Amino acid sequence: MLHVKNITFSYDPKAIEASVLKALEFTVAQGEHLSIIGESGSGKSTLLKLIYGEYDLNKGHIFWKDNEILGPKYNLVVGYEFMKYVAQEFDLMPYITVEENVGKHLSNFFPEEKKERIKELLEVVELEEFAKTKVKTLSGGQKQRVALARALAKQPEIILLDEPFSHIDNFQKQSLRRSVFKYLKEKQITCLVATHDKEDVLGFADRMLVLHDSNIIANNSPLELYRNPETPLIASFFGEVNMLNDHIIYAHQLKYVDDSELKARVLKNYFKGPYYLIEAEHDDTILRFEHPTALEVNSEVFLKILSR
Known part of the structure; x- marks a missing residue:
């Protein structure tokens, strides 16, 4: 030992x-x-x-x-x-x-x-x-x-x-x-x-x-x-990280849905091979989430937080 x-x-x-x-x-x-x-x-x-x-x-x-x-x-x-x-x-x-x-x-x-x-x-x-x-x-x-x-x-x-x-x-x-x-x-x-x-x-x-x-x-x-x-810092080793209401949320935990209380405006799309990393703004906070396709810039999206 x-x-x-x-x-x-x-x-x-x-x-x-x-x-x-x-x-x-x-x-x-x-x-x-x-x-x-x-x-x-x-x-x-x-x-x-x-x-x-x-x-x-x-x-x-x-x-x-x-x-x-x-x-x-x-x-x-x-x-x-x-x-x-x-x-x-x-x-x-x-x-x-x-x-x-x-x-x-x-x-x-x-x-x-x-x-x-x-x-x-x-x-x-x-x-x-x-x-x-x-x-x-x-x-x-x-x-x-x-x-x-x-x-x-x-x-x-x-x-x-x-x-x-x-x-x-x-x-x-x-x-x-x-x-x-x-x-x-x-x-x-x-x-x-x-x-x-x-x-x-x-x-x-x-x-x-x-x-x-x-x-x-x-x-x-x-x-x-x-x-x-x-x-x-620890979470970032495993992938893209968001801070939302003092909670650590991985990018893959944010899911695009038809309707929710969590709204954001799309800023940019990053091609990652099997998915796109979407950068969006929510109440002056930058959020990043994964999605199968690119989303229209400046469009409004609804997000749901999934469990790990």
């Missing part, structure tokens, strides 16, 4: 009041998938680096099982054998092949096992056909997949992923997510993912941890946070 105990961190140790993260506390079980979300600059990447031991804490402690995670004051080499960290910048060797990068830290005493392990991991990240390709010729997304495979090569107990699919083309992301997260679950590898993309979370994460103003403002399952968002 990972245990983050009351940690505080500032990039300037003399200015604790300007901490990036303040008094964070949470646990992650073996094999659990925790997604860390928040606005840009909320400290998602910093938290992963602290867990990896890249920085020294100002206050608090971090433990993986019985091992305390310590920073560079205590370790000449950052990191631990049981933990891997895949950053947004890839530390790959450009002039050797994909399979050589993935197998770099695997033992050469068992060549057949090494070969099979590399083959298995290239299948997980969907790069089998690039095994013999030099890394310098790959795209950014392909390099990101090589970095993922290399991090998994020695099967860590815990893996930290910082925006793991950010460089990968949209049409490849979905199948790659399913493949990688399925593998992690099957091997019971604890996974922490820092992301701004809800597709990295929904359907995969056991829990979501939301950072805001240096603090944890939510820590629960995606379903629970979707059903009961405490703030518009």
